[in-house]
Amino acid sequence: MNLDIDLTQVGRWKAEAHVVAGFTKVYPTLDLAEFTLAPARARSLRGRFS
Numbered sequence: 001m002n003l004d005i006d007l008t009q010v011g012r013w014k015a016e017a018h019v020v021a022g023f024t025k026v027y028p029t030l031d032l033a034e035f036t037l038a039p040a041r042a043r044s045l046r047g048r049f050s
Contacts, residue, residue, distance in 0.1 A: 007027040013020045 011022040
């Protein structure tokens with residue numbers, strides 16, 4: 001199962017009689033190639049160090 005996540009920041013401004021919108025990609029950043037979540041490993045580590 002793959003899950004692709006993109007976070008986009010949206011800004012909106014009023015310039016005279018026009019509404020202007022801007023979009024910025026927040027995640028993934030340009031220098032982040034791949035990120036893997038492993039909840040089972042995090043749970044086992046929590047149990048070991050608590």
